[in-house]
Amino acid sequence: MGSExxxxxxxxxxxxxxKFIRLWFTDLLGSLKSFAITVEELEGxxxxxxxxxxxxxxxxxxxxxxxxxxxxxxxxFAILPWRPREHSAVARMFCDIVRPGGExxxxxxxxxxxxxxxxxxxxxxxxxxxxxLEFFYFKSPKGAPEILDEGGYFDLTPxxxxxxxxxxxxxxxxxxxxxxxYSHHEVAPSQHEIDLRYADALTMADSAMTYRLVVKEVAIKxxxxxxxxxxxxxxxxxxxxxxxQSLFRGEDNxxxxxxxxxxxxxxxxxxxxxxxxxxxxxxxxxxxxxNSYKRLVPGYEAPVYVSWGARNRSDLVRVPIYQPGKEKxxxxxxxxxxxxxxxxxxxxxxxxxxxxxxxxxxPCPDPIDRNVYEMTPAERExxxxxxxxxxxxxxxxxxxxxxxVRQALGDHVFxxxxxxxxxxxxxYRVQVHPYELERYLPVL
Numbered sequence: 001m002g003s004e005x006x007x008x009x010x011x012x013x014x015x016x017x018x019k020f021i022r023l024w025f026t027d028l029l030g031s032l033k034s035f036a037i038t039v040e041e042l043e044g045x046x047x048x049x050x051x052x053x054x055x056x057x058x059x060x061x062x063x064x065x066x067x068x069x070x071x072x073x074x075x076x077f078a079i080l081p082w083r084p085r086e087h088s089a090v091a092r093m094f095c096d097i098v099r100p101g102g103e104x105x106x107x108x109x110x111x112x113x114x115x116x117x118x119x120x121x122x123x124x125x126x127x128x129x130x131x132x133l134e135f136f137y138f139k140s141p142k143g144a145p146e147i148l149d150e151g152g153y154f155d156l157t158p159x160x161x162x163x164x165x166x167x168x169x170x171x172x173x174x175x176x177x178x179x180x181x182y183s184h185h186e187v188a189p190s191q192h193e194i195d196l197r198y199a200d201a202l203t204m205a206d207s208a209m210t211y212r213l214v215v216k217e218v219a220i221k222x223x224x225x226x227x228x229x230x231x232x233x234x235x236x237x238x239x240x241x242x243x244x245q246s247l248f249r250g251e252d253n254x255x256x257x258x259x260x261x262x263x264x265x266x267x268x269x270x271x272x273x274x275x276x277x278x279x280x281x282x283x284x285x286x287x288x289x290x291n292s293y294k295r296l297v298p299g300y301e302a303p304v305y306v307s308w309g310a311r312n313r314s315d316l317v318r319v320p321i322y323q324p325g326k327e328k329x330x331x332x333x334x335x336x337x338x339x340x341x342x343x344x345x346x347x348x349x350x351x352x353x354x355x356x357x358x359x360x361x362x363p364c365p366d367p368i369d370r371n372v373y374e375m376t377p378a379e380r381e382x383x384x385x386x387x388x389x390x391x392x393x394x395x396x397x398x399x400x401x402x403x404x405v406r407q408a409l410g411d412h413v414f415x416x417x418x419x420x421x422x423x424x425x426x427x428y429r430v431q432v433h434p435y436e437l438e439r440y441l442p443v444l
Contacts, residue, residue: 030342274357
């Protein structure tokens with residue numbers, strides 16, 4: 001951290017009459033953690049970090065090595081617009097977690113992503129992502145979900161509270177320096193989407209964490225509940241986080257070719273092949289909850305089969321159609337992740353899979369231009385199309401032997417993540433669910 005960066009933050013804090021600064025970081029599962037310091041502590045925090053007890057943070061230190069230090073990243077300094085204006089302002093900064101001696105802490109998801117980005121940089125690549133995070137508005141977080149509207153995809157609904165909330169969310173994000181490309185109603189009732197303008201993966205992971213908090217903060221202001229739960233409504237589409245990805249070498253998009261089919265370079269095809277080959281094993285990270293697998297079922301636009309195509313939205317990987325003069329927009333869209341994942345870890349494993357395809361020059365299968373859901377099992381088998389895991393248990397089984405996932409996450413995060421997911425699955429499978437009582441109690 002240079003002295004110019006520190007001076008910039010100190011000057012902005014003074015100009016905006018900031019009294020408190022929230023230091024943000026993320027635990028293993030992608031939950032945002034925070035503690036506040038006063039502006040009087042800011043200069044010291046920028047120089048030396050702020051100590052805290054990491055033993056109670058999911059996936060962090062054991063009780064005998066609990067001392068951790070949060071090192072603020074001055075490039076992430078932003079004023080929180082939703083704080084009351086009649087009081088002093090509140091700002092936030094994302095932090096890197098280090099040990100008391102200053103060495104990076106291997107369980108910090110932000111550090112994990114940085115390590116994977118270094119792997120890309122060693123090959124001359126910068127990794128850009130543009131996620132589309134969907135979410136629902138409900139009247140309350142308790143009981144059966146109550147929707148706010150009956151709108152559908154891109155519907156222009158009558159002026160209502162959801163329209164106001166979406167607009168206020170976009171304005172709040174932009175006030176925090178996070179550019180927004182689109183916002184619209186999604187397919188399911190009370191489901192919405194706000195798409196962030198693509199950025200380098202580290203900036204985007206920070207932005208995704210901020211986005212989830214802003215959506216919820218604005219909803220609370222209106223007296224409703226926003227959720228990124230992957231599948232809250234039976235019989236309706238779930239919420240995804242379709243992730244557009246590209247690799248750049250300097251100013252040039254490494255995925256673009258002026259002459260190849262779909263204008264997709266060999267590097268782009270190798271990247272797709274890597275995503276397809278490793279998709280089953282990285283699904284535990286991109287879809288980390290029991291509920292995630294209620295979304296990954298046929299019939300609700302979420303991908304189930306491991307295939308790729310250009311226009312085909314039933315595929316796991318889609319290549320949006322090239323528009324002349326927009327070489328930089330050439331990208332691949334990975335459609336299985338959901339918005340409740342840990343974005344630092346999800347971006348890490350997607351990048352690792354793509355880079356493995358490039359490094360080993362995996363052969364890319366032919367694109368599929370038919371609806372994969374409508375194929376017979378024999379047709380899918382003939383084309384070599386396999387499936388994503390159908391449950392958290394299957395996802396755990398696919399990830400456990402994966403050297404790619406272990407290397408992408410590091411031994412400590414890999415083992416801790418698996419341990420947490422095994423516990424979640426064990427707790428889920430011993431529950432007696434309402435469906436079982438309704439279906440079996442009267443007749444058995």
